[in-house]
Amino acid sequence: MRHWKEECGVVGIAGTDCAAELVSLALYALQHRGQEGSGIVSFEDGALKAHRGLGLVSDVYTADALAGLDGTIAVGHNRYSTTGSCSAENLQPIVAHSRGSAIALSHNGNLVNALELRNSLEDQGAIFQTTMDSEVIVHMMARSRQHAFEDRVREALGRVVGAYSVILSDGQKLVGARDPRGFRPLCIGRLGDAHILASESCALDLIGADYLREVEPGELVVIEGSRIWSIPPVEKVDPKHCIFEYIYFSRPDSVVFGHAVDPVRRRLGQTLAEEHPADADLVIAVPDSSNSAALGFAERSKIPFEIGLIRNHYVGRTFIQPTPRLRDLRVKIKYNAVKDVLNGKRVVVVDDSIVRGTTMKKLVKMLKKAGASEVHLRISSPPIQHPCYYGIDTPTRNELLAATHTIEEIRRYLEVEDVEYLSRESLLRAAPQGLGYCTACFDGEYSIPVEGEHTKEILERNPV
Ligand code: SF4
Incomplete structure (x- = not known):
């Protein structure tokens, strides 16, 4: 998969003296979920400290910067946004001050009614600091008459519709929540007396924490000191876990939605080999996601797996694009073919998905x-024919190769x-059973309807 951008990575830690340092390490593990900017907010005795910047976590x-982020609670965020719209003011965690206390919020997902809520809040005099949909959550918390922090969070989340895995803190408590359908992942870990909330379990592995469980769809988890408790969903709806987390987004060494990703991805390849066998000499991947x-695929088809493409890992997402005259070199900056492996061979190329098809054309x-x-x-997912409105940056429908071309036209192209x-x-058969999935980008069955072209455009272009 190329040109379909990842979403965002969120992490929060409470109950340790080096919370911000651990959050920064966890953000390294979640770098694949957002590479355009990163931020951490820490709390020490109710005082908030923040550091955010554009670029990779290492930058x-x-x-x-870390020395200034002391405290026992910290919230972090890696952001992906469309090139050009990622300004420093849109980096998370979002910070707001209300009734004498500060709030920090990290969000992964997209709120489909954010525009409507924002318009209504602005009509009532609210002034927004950012253009992010997530900011409506803190505005609604500020208006809540509830006393306890977690009750204000719950009331605000009760008014938003869409996809969200959020982590919030007021300096006393750390709260994590997922939307009722559970589109985006969020797991809980433990390190000594400290608790960690993170998008994927690879973040827990890096800091030596134990994976405890997923935050359930619609659940709100509250951590205070070394205590942790759960507020169950008010009402249960059919879950719609994003199946693309298994196909591409999550790291293969993660546990996501309660299941290890690597075995699921291997099953997708095995099932693909059964469904669409090939007569060939070797199987290669488009590294690394495939x-x-x-x-x-190689295991099931009994065709040897070889490394036929090498990916340059030192090219950041925001590398300087070649001039139009040298545009064809763009793919070569990232990939090179191994001639000794490929020469004279009939090759099966496995990729996880095709979005626009421009990169694949150059790779071929x-x-x-x-x-x-x-x-x-061989593609280990169905043709992508519809945009995502639930937190993934997708091209518009007419830019999606499979939305506008038949399989034969794609082959020729x-x-x-x-x-x-x-x-x-086959995808649904190979994925972990009993979870309930969103497959809208394949079949157009949106479980949360999105009204209006303007809202659709904003959702397509501004995931967090
Ligand atoms: S539309 Fe596709 S990418 Fe978006 S949440 Fe659903 S399955 Fe995931």
């Missing part, structure tokens, strides 16, 4: 130039021998 947190699926050209005699493309996608039925 944002210097030793000096590695597990390609291994599954690269593989053929390196000597591949045939390229059989990519100049491959054949191209086959995993069917929606």
Whole structure:
């Protein structure tokens, strides 16, 4: 998958003297979920300290910056946003001051009624600091008449509709919550007396914390000191976990929605090999996100797995784009083909998805130039035909290759021998059972309707 941007990574820690330091380390593990900016807010005796910056985690947190973030509670966020719209003012955690106390909020997801709520709040005189949909949550908390922090959070979340995994703190308590459908992941870990909330369990592994469990859809978890308790959902609705977390977004070494990602991805590859076998000499992955699926395909098809493409890991997402004259070099900056592996071989290329198809077209050209005699493309997800309104930055529908082309047209455009996608039925069979999934980008069945073209455009372009 190229050109479909990740969402955001959130983390919160309470109950340790080095909360901000641990949050910064956890953010390294969640770097894949957002690479355009990062922020941490810490609390010490109710006083709030914040540090945010554009760039990778390694660029944002210097030793000096971390030294200023003392306290026993910290909330962190890695942001992805569309290039150009990521300004320093839109970095999270969001901070607000109300009734003598400060609030910090980190959000992963998209609120589909944020525009409506924002318009209504602005009509009542509210002044917004950012253009982020998440800010409506803190505005509604400020208006709540509830006394306890967690009750104000719950009341505010009761008014928003959409996808959210949020972490909030007022300096006394750390609160984590997921929307009733549970689109985005959020898990709980423990390190000594401290508790951690994080988008994925790979963040817990890095700091040596134990994975306890997922925050359930609609659940609100409250941590105070070394105590943790749960406020169950007011009403249960059918869960809609984002199935793309298993296909692409999450790291393969994570546990997401209660299941390890790598075995799921391998099953997708195995199922793909059963559904769409290929007559070929070797199987290669488009690294790194397709590695597990390609291994599954190779294992089931009994075709050897080889490393035929090398990815340059030192190219950041915001690398300087070549001039139009050198545009064709853009893919070469990131990938190179291994000629000795590919020369004269019939190759199965496994990728997790195709969005616009422009990168894949260049990769195929690269593989053929390196000597591949045939390229059989296998995609470990169904064709993406609809945009996501629940927290993923997708192109508009007419930019999605599979929304505007038949499979045969895609084959001709990519100049491959054949191209086959995993069917929606096989995807749902290979994914962990009993969870309930969102598959809207494949079938257009949006569980939360999105009204109005303007709102759709904002949701497509401004995930957090
Ligand atoms: S539309 Fe696709 S990417 Fe968006 S939440 Fe649903 S499954 Fe995930």
